[in-house]
Amino acid sequence: MTKTYLFYDIETTGLNKAFDQVLQFAAVRTDRQLNEIKRFTVKIKLRPDVIPSPGAVITNRISLEDLATGLNEYEAIRQIHQLMNQRNTISLGYNSLGFDDEFLRFAFHRNLLPPYTHQFQNGCRRMDLLPITVMFWLYKPEIISWPQVEAKPSLKLEHISDVNQLTKGPAHDATVDVMATLALARKFFKKPKMWNYLLGYFEKETDAHRISDIPATFQSALGKHRWGLMVSSEYGPQLMYQVPVLSIGSSIPYSNQTLWLRLDSPALAETKADTIDATTWIIRKRYGEPGILLPPNRRYMKLLGAERKAIATENLKWLQSNPALFQQIADYHRNYTYPFIPNLDPDAALYQIGFFSRGDEMLFKEFQTAAPHEMESIAHRLTSPDARILANRVIGRNFPQFLSAEFAAEFEAYMRRVNPSSEDQALQDYKGTPRMTPAVALAEIKHLRESGALDDEQLTLLDELQNYIETHFPKRSTGRQLTIGKNF
Numbered sequence: 001m002t003k004t005y006l007f008y009d010i011e012t013t014g015l016n017k018a019f020d021q022v023l024q025f026a027a028v029r030t031d032r033q034l035n036e037i038k039r040f041t042v043k044i045k046l047r048p049d050v051i052p053s054p055g056a057v058i059t060n061r062i063s064l065e066d067l068a069t070g071l072n073e074y075e076a077i078r079q080i081h082q083l084m085n086q087r088n089t090i091s092l093g094y095n096s097l098g099f100d101d102e103f104l105r106f107a108f109h110r111n112l113l114p115p116y117t118h119q120f121q122n123g124c125r126r127m128d129l130l131p132i133t134v135m136f137w138l139y140k141p142e143i144i145s146w147p148q149v150e151a152k153p154s155l156k157l158e159h160i161s162d163v164n165q166l167t168k169g170p171a172h173d174a175t176v177d178v179m180a181t182l183a184l185a186r187k188f189f190k191k192p193k194m195w196n197y198l199l200g201y202f203e204k205e206t207d208a209h210r211i212s213d214i215p216a217t218f219q220s221a222l223g224k225h226r227w228g229l230m231v232s233s234e235y236g237p238q239l240m241y242q243v244p245v246l247s248i249g250s251s252i253p254y255s256n257q258t259l260w261l262r263l264d265s266p267a268l269a270e271t272k273a274d275t276i277d278a279t280t281w282i283i284r285k286r287y288g289e290p291g292i293l294l295p296p297n298r299r300y301m302k303l304l305g306a307e308r309k310a311i312a313t314e315n316l317k318w319l320q321s322n323p324a325l326f327q328q329i330a331d332y333h334r335n336y337t338y339p340f341i342p343n344l345d346p347d348a349a350l351y352q353i354g355f356f357s358r359g360d361e362m363l364f365k366e367f368q369t370a371a372p373h374e375m376e377s378i379a380h381r382l383t384s385p386d387a388r389i390l391a392n393r394v395i396g397r398n399f400p401q402f403l404s405a406e407f408a409a410e411f412e413a414y415m416r417r418v419n420p421s422s423e424d425q426a427l428q429d430y431k432g433t434p435r436m437t438p439a440v441a442l443a444e445i446k447h448l449r450e451s452g453a454l455d456d457e458q459l460t461l462l463d464e465l466q467n468y469i470e471t472h473f474p475k476r477s478t479g480r481q482l483t484i485g486k487n488f
Helices: 054-061 073-084 096-110 129-139 157-165 173-190 192-200 204-212 266-270 308-320 323-334 358-369 371-378 385-398 404-416 439-452 456-472
Strands: 004-012 024-031 036-043 089-092 214-220 224-231 240-249 260-262 284-285 291-293
Touching: 004 096, 004 456, 024 073, 024 214, 036 173, 036 214, 054 096, 073 089, 073 096, 096 129, 096 371, 096 385, 129 173, 129 224, 129 266, 129 291, 129 308, 157 173, 173 192, 173 240, 192 204, 204 291, 204 385, 214 371, 240 284, 240 308, 240 323, 260 323, 260 385, 260 439, 266 308, 291 385, 358 371, 358 385, 371 385, 371 439, 439 456
Parallel strands: 004 089
Antiparallel strands: 004 024, 024 036, 214 224, 224 240, 224 291, 240 260, 260 284
């Protein structure tokens, strides 16, 4: 079977990848020449445990009536998983590796589906059009018109789509956004040499080979140290979307991560043995994933600017003249482990749990093919307590009528944690970010209303959302006072 692209986009209840949910999924499958083969749309109804972010509601303009229709999450995520895991599928979107892919990974996890197989199994892999867009902005800017927002360049898809008339319809609709993404890819495809070259950065072997070809600037006890330019949208147009970096090896606990020390920071040369964490900036890169690493040749370096180039050059000299401290910097970052979070909720524990046992994975497959009334008996046979909790929540969220008294009590206890009596009891994700609670959502609604920047439709949507929250998540106690600021 020949490889196909699956262009896709999602709209969600919020930005928390562990706790929010997908509301819309749209995709277009194409051949390698970007000719359309088939379109897909999946609409998902709101889960009973999710409090939609008010900001997402007024952005997506999805009413509570719309949120009450569609497939349940379990059935929808199974469909999406199947699409992305079709043999020889290359799945991609716009900033998909920065958001959509990880969001779906957590959705697969909490629905007992393999969260990583779409990345490597059966000829499947992933791409992202945003890093490709950055490279065209830098080196082939004539191919499209580039938007300016408040006199600054913008690489937001909605702005690029408006300026280039890529598609019709409102932004932040999954179908509209996926069609804009495909239309943009077809623009870039008109430069086949550059398009095909950039595809190589999303192939692990090609990316690794290109990095190994970058000449070493010096050598230490750790081995060869290559330096180049890391290109990523996260650095912004003010830095020309790139920073100079030096390789310091690979992570020891996370062997798939290569480590790159940022060189354009004046604070680097002020580093002491006890300030490494504060004065050094490490970029963790996996082969075949952003950022894009370029060699430090003249064509690329001229975009860095004289000032940052001078800082990078001085920092390289400083590192070479302080080999013992450089070794300490490298050892610190190579041995760094992410903090362990005790009592992390299973929905958010994808990375901390690791892989389930082979026996439990076999039971997951049995669970996937079972009728709803058979699921609980399979859940009882799971050996992992986290897996059992996830199975309970699949049933409670999607098929509550099939919960036994025991599982119903467990799910009710979980729903009380979703609506805590005080904000310091809110569930937290793997980054320590609190789950959206009813109290926080109501405070955000109040702040948005007071901003005076909303139209009548958005105000109506907030009224509906407030009524939904107050009805389905009644206030349990006064709790601590909430202060809502500009972050909302």
